[in-house]
Amino acid sequence: MDMILSQSFLTSLVVGLVMAGVPLLLAGLGEQISEKAGVLNIGIEGMMLIGAYAGFLGAWQTGSLWVGFLYGIGGGMAVALLMAVLCVRIGLSQIVIGIGLTLGAEGLTALLHHVQFSRSYPRLPGVETWAVPGLSALPVVGPGLFDRHPMVYLAIALAVILSMLYRKTHLGLTLQAAGDKPAALDGAGVDVLRTRFAAVLCTGALAGLGGAFMSEVGAGLFIPFMTNGAGFIGIVLAMLARGRPLWVLAGAALFGACLSMTTALQVAGINIPTDVIQMLPFAAVMAVLVIFGRRASLPAALGLPYVRGAR
Amino acid sequence: MMVEPAQSSGAGSLGLVTSAAGRAAVRIGLTAVAPVVLALVLSGAVLSQMGTDPLEYYGYVVQRAFMTPSGFQATVTRMAPLLLLGAGLILAFRAGLWNLGLDGQFMLGATAAAALAPPLAQVWPIPLVLAASMVAAMAAAALWSLLPALLKAYHGVNEIITTLMMSFLGLSVSNALVKLAFLDPTTTVPQTRTLAVADRLPPLSGTTVSSGVLIGLVAIVAVHLVMTRTSFGLRLRVVGANPRAAIHVGLRVPLLTVMVFAASAALVGLAGAVEILGVHGNVRADWNPAFGLAVIPLVFLARLNGLATIVYVLFFSALQIGAESAARRLGVPHYFSLVLVANLLIVLALVEHLSQRWRLDTRS
Numbered sequence: 001m002d003m004i005l006s007q008s009f010l011t012s013l014v015v016g017l018v019m020a021g022v023p024l025l026l027a028g029l030g031e032q033i034s035e036k037a038g039v040l041n042i043g044i045e046g047m048m049l050i051g052a053y054a055g056f057l058g059a060w061q062t063g064s065l066w067v068g069f070l071y072g073i074g075g076g077m078a079v080a081l082l083m084a085v086l087c088v089r090i091g092l093s094q095i096v097i098g099i100g101l102t103l104g105a106e107g108l109t110a111l112l113h114h115v116q117f118s119r120s121y122p123r124l125p126g127v128e129t130w131a132v133p134g135l136s137a138l139p140v141v142g143p144g145l146f147d148r149h150p151m152v153y154l155a156i157a158l159a160v161i162l163s164m165l166y167r168k169t170h171l172g173l174t175l176q177a178a179g180d181k182p183a184a185l186d187g188a189g190v191d192v193l194r195t196r197f198a199a200v201l202c203t204g205a206l207a208g209l210g211g212a213f214m215s216e217v218g219a220g221l222f223i224p225f226m227t228n229g230a231g232f233i234g235i236v237l238a239m240l241a242r243g244r245p246l247w248v249l250a251g252a253a254l255f256g257a258c259l260s261m262t263t264a265l266q267v268a269g270i271n272i273p274t275d276v277i278q279m280l281p282f283a284a285v286m287a288v289l290v291i292f293g294r295r296a297s298l299p300a301a302l303g304l305p306y307v308r309g310a311r
Numbered sequence: 312m313m314v315e316p317a318q319s320s321g322a323g324s325l326g327l328v329t330s331a332a333g334r335a336a337v338r339i340g341l342t343a344v345a346p347v348v349l350a351l352v353l354s355g356a357v358l359s360q361m362g363t364d365p366l367e368y369y370g371y372v373v374q375r376a377f378m379t380p381s382g383f384q385a386t387v388t389r390m391a392p393l394l395l396l397g398a399g400l401i402l403a404f405r406a407g408l409w410n411l412g413l414d415g416q417f418m419l420g421a422t423a424a425a426a427l428a429p430p431l432a433q434v435w436p437i438p439l440v441l442a443a444s445m446v447a448a449m450a451a452a453a454l455w456s457l458l459p460a461l462l463k464a465y466h467g468v469n470e471i472i473t474t475l476m477m478s479f480l481g482l483s484v485s486n487a488l489v490k491l492a493f494l495d496p497t498t499t500v501p502q503t504r505t506l507a508v509a510d511r512l513p514p515l516s517g518t519t520v521s522s523g524v525l526i527g528l529v530a531i532v533a534v535h536l537v538m539t540r541t542s543f544g545l546r547l548r549v550v551g552a553n554p555r556a557a558i559h560v561g562l563r564v565p566l567l568t569v570m571v572f573a574a575s576a577a578l579v580g581l582a583g584a585v586e587i588l589g590v591h592g593n594v595r596a597d598w599n600p601a602f603g604l605a606v607i608p609l610v611f612l613a614r615l616n617g618l619a620t621i622v623y624v625l626f627f628s629a630l631q632i633g634a635e636s637a638a639r640r641l642g643v644p645h646y647f648s649l650v651l652v653a654n655l656l657i658v659l660a661l662v663e664h665l666s667q668r669w670r671l672d673t674r675s
Contacts, residue, residue, distance in 0.1 A: 104653025110646035
């Protein structure tokens, strides 16, 4: 009896980890693309929130989660387009515009939610899962990780693909150069602004997808302000990973585990205030920074607009 | 009233205004008034999409926040924490430091004040209690900024990430403190002990306006004067403009960094204390007004100028108070104020960029 109880407890812990971790993973991977290209994308929280709203709307209207994901990607990219035009093309402050976009997205989605859903609070039907043959028979990890919505596997695969892309392809080098030595990239005949523009749009797509996963798969409904700092955690993951997508995956798992622990312990009736457990991931990050702070490195031109010929 | 300068700016861009005074008027119209009108129009489009008449909404907000005594007093009271947050931000941003951990620092300050003031009020004279609570709030917030400050000053760790982390941590810590350490045992609502109304910051005579607004005004004017009129302020601005040059002229940049962070956070913590000691009297569990992110755009709209910040804070307080009331009367959630501020920020940034290009074009 005890054995079964603890196993189901552990399984729910893994499920929670995956559900909380995937949006963070997508946000972190997205932010990483921008940061590699030299754009500190503080607007990612707003992109996620718009993605969460658009994704829910799409899934609710069409009945298909995949259409919802497309909506989410579109929503995130719409905010990213604004950010790219203002910060990359025109060269306005990335931090100020990013905060402005986040605020605007918070207000706009809360208003839209009020108009459309505040009377009915619709919920999406339960999510269909796809069990990985063989692996899903494993105890705990099987039902927890290998019997989930396919988007979970796609997100994990994306981390691996991006890792190869950065290391093995010309595109990865171009991206890196846009953040480290934009002038050199310009000299080599690659358009820095176009590279950064594309990078910001990719960030928007992934952040929007992460938001859509949160509302469609994670919660099954849209709640105003539901991202609750997930975008900011994505920024932290990207910064700590120093350009390595697999580190983002590990970080997202760590943060996901802490977030999942808060609900799991409550369900298990253990009387620790959630606030104490919620501190764990942030405290862990600060500890890492204190220990390895000296070695933390970011792209040299991060946060600076590129103006050709300017010194 | 607002339409006239906007029209004259339209004439100016067509090259119809040639005198120097005319050009100055055009520039003010173009860079200060036109963006506000444009942002109001853009946000009005959102309102009309929601089925609300924008003019009715704006009229109601202005009427409620400025024309009714209770509304205007609420507006001025709301200015107190926002002014202090603005003062803290100007200090940090002018020195080139991104203190984005406002919400955590604010809540720690509020919690420190709420923990200290009610029990102390039993034994000490009230003015002393209020002063001690405010000092404790400032100390708590300043302490919370120490780790990001040291990491930035001596390890060069990006302060955006560390202050954000410490902000989330601070929110959790203050919540845990409210629920575990400072819980009021006499009520079932999870909150701290309540400071009696008579013991709070006294209202300005004949009004319900908390005198916290005076603290806010003094702080932001003081920060403005320090940054613009003293050598200390100049040193900070040099650090902000070019840290490497600052090292070459012999400034102790790490020390200045830590000092700026501590002072900035102390002002933010004081904002939390003023809100508790002047308005709420206690901290409820999970309470977080999240003023921080909203004040950052205001400070930038004011171009880091303390006096201009006062104007924007007045505008935003009125908007918040009016919007909260309109939520009940017109059924538009008060989140609309966020949309308006975001619109204003983006439009103003764009207009400034365009006007700079326009000025360059006319010169060449």
